[in-house]
Amino acid sequence: MTPEVLLAAEEKMNPLLPAWPEVIIGLLCFFIVFGLLGKKLLPSIEKVLEERRDAIEGGMKRAETAQAEAQAMLEQYRAELAEARHEAARITEHAREQGAVLIAEMREEGQRQREAIVAAGHAQIDADKKQATAALRQDVGSLASQLASRIVGESLEDHARQSGVIDRFLDELESKAAAAQGASK
Amino acid sequence: MGADVQLASEAGCHLFSGCGFPAPGLNEFDFKPIFSIGSVDFTKPMLLSIICALLVVGFFWAAFAKPKLLPGKLQLVGEIGYDFVKRSIVLETIGKKGEKYVPMLVSMFFFVWIMNIMSIIPFAQFPVMSRIAFPVGLAAVVWITYMTLTFKKHGFVGGMKNLCWPSGIPGWVMFILVPIEFFSNIFVRPFTLAVRAFANMFAGHLLIVVFSVASWYLLSPSIGALYGSVSFAVAVGLTGFELLVQFLQAYIFVMLASSYIAGALEEAH
Numbered sequence: 001m002t003p004e005v006l007l008a009a010e011e012k013m014n015p016l017l018p019a020w021p022e023v024i025i026g027l028l029c030f031f032i033v034f035g036l037l038g039k040k041l042l043p044s045i046e047k048v049l050e051e052r053r054d055a056i057e058g059g060m061k062r063a064e065t066a067q068a069e070a071q072a073m074l075e076q077y078r079a080e081l082a083e084a085r086h087e088a089a090r091i092t093e094h095a096r097e098q099g100a101v102l103i104a105e106m107r108e109e110g111q112r113q114r115e116a117i118v119a120a121g122h123a124q125i126d127a128d129k130k131q132a133t134a135a136l137r138q139d140v141g142s143l144a145s146q147l148a149s150r151i152v153g154e155s156l157e158d159h160a161r162q163s164g165v166i167d168r169f170l171d172e173l174e175s176k177a178a179a180a181q182g183a184s185k
Numbered sequence: 186m187g188a189d190v191q192l193a194s195e196a197g198c199h200l201f202s203g204c205g206f207p208a209p210g211l212n213e214f215d216f217k218p219i220f221s222i223g224s225v226d227f228t229k230p231m232l233l234s235i236i237c238a239l240l241v242v243g244f245f246w247a248a249f250a251k252p253k254l255l256p257g258k259l260q261l262v263g264e265i266g267y268d269f270v271k272r273s274i275v276l277e278t279i280g281k282k283g284e285k286y287v288p289m290l291v292s293m294f295f296f297v298w299i300m301n302i303m304s305i306i307p308f309a310q311f312p313v314m315s316r317i318a319f320p321v322g323l324a325a326v327v328w329i330t331y332m333t334l335t336f337k338k339h340g341f342v343g344g345m346k347n348l349c350w351p352s353g354i355p356g357w358v359m360f361i362l363v364p365i366e367f368f369s370n371i372f373v374r375p376f377t378l379a380v381r382a383f384a385n386m387f388a389g390h391l392l393i394v395v396f397s398v399a400s401w402y403l404l405s406p407s408i409g410a411l412y413g414s415v416s417f418a419v420a421v422g423l424t425g426f427e428l429l430v431q432f433l434q435a436y437i438f439v440m441l442a443s444s445y446i447a448g449a450l451e452e453a454h
Contacts, residue, residue, distance in 0.1 A: 015214060015317060015387060016380070022318030023325075025231045029238035030323060033296045036242050038288035041249040045260075045267060048252035055254065 141166045199402060200409035206402055209394045214315060214387070230316045233309055237299040241292070270294045270439065278443035282450050286443070289330070293323060294439040297382065301431030304390055305424050312431070315386035317379065320438075324379035327442040331374075334449035347451065370448075378441055385434045389427045396420035 145166055198204040218226030248263030256264060270291045275283045297314060304312035313319050336344040349367040350359070396419045403413035 015211060015383075018318035018321040019316070020318070021225045022228075022231060022234075022316055023322045026234050026313075026319040026322040027326070029234045030292070030296055030326065033238050033241050034289055034292040037245055037292045041245045042267065042288045042291060045249040045252050045264065048254060049264070049268075052254055 199405040201405055201407055207398065209391065209398050213391065213394050229311060230313050233303050233311060233313045234300060234319060237296060237303065237313060240299050241295045266295065267291055274436065274439050275443050278440060279447040279450065283443065283446070286446055290439050290443060293442065294435050297323065297438050298432060298435035301386055301435055304386065304427055304431060312386035312390050314382050315390050317383045320379040320382040324375045327378060327445060328375035331445040331449050334446060338450060374445060378438065382434050382438050385430055389430055393420055393423050393427060396423060
């Protein structure tokens, strides 16, 4: 080995001295990586990541909205239910009151009708009794006079006087009966 | 020389067999070209970086090319990854204004992470970020973005003020502070951004290699077998640890890039 070659070899050994072909190859390789990643691959993944973020955030937002909506609906239903219960209670109360009033009215009406019927009955009975008494008195008179005329043998029917006689006789009988009753008492 | 070490291991160089420990070193990070075009060699790290780019693009293509509102498993995993970088790193650091820079920082995070993970993938077994050229390229992208945004937002004077003039500091301290801020923001930041990622991956890989080679070297029909198994256990443990570091470094890289952008977009104070 000539000294120059040796020197060259020594120089090549210095680990801190860059070999230019290597620098160039290294840079070339780096720029190939940078170029492909920077121009194509990383933008495309960045886009997808962005889309995914959007999808997730959008999904969350949608879920939140849906939840809020459901909550509002629930509140509304609860309010409506409470109102309906209230209404039902009110209606029941009203019906009860009305029923009570109706019952009272009906009772009153019934009472009134009963009284009316009873009164009518009494009146009827009185009238019947009076009629019966009158008829009986007439019948008894006529029967008695018939009997008497048969016994006496002549008709006394036509004479008004005779009817006075009968009446007087009957009255006498009644008063006698009354006197007998008063005596027995 | 990397090949030499491998040959030495395969040749059965073991403890007590008279040969010394074939300690891995810088040679582990130097590869024989797969092919050469003129004076430019095409090496394994380059191939791996191309594979990583294809893996990242392939995964996100499969996951996001036909996105669905209800994601499949793959899309879900992609979304979790995307959302993690977007929310926990970019928007957390920059705020709402950071939306515009999400694609760049997401691409950067997954590209860097996969390149780091290559460290523990069988057959690849090499963190691409442990070749300084790769972090330098990415840090340059961050730096250019940082500077462009600073001067576009505040103009040249305002931009310089944003970079060098911290607020709420008494005037006489400015003599010291302004040059420090200038140097720190414009030169140190991109440098540390690149070197932090590089050095972590470099050291992690070296550790795994050292313990892997050692466990092979120590394996011999002697007490060495015990040492070897311990070394192997450490190598396995470190692999798990590296898995964490790989994620962490990608996270830190993008987190710092975000905080620089946030600084550039900050209102003038």
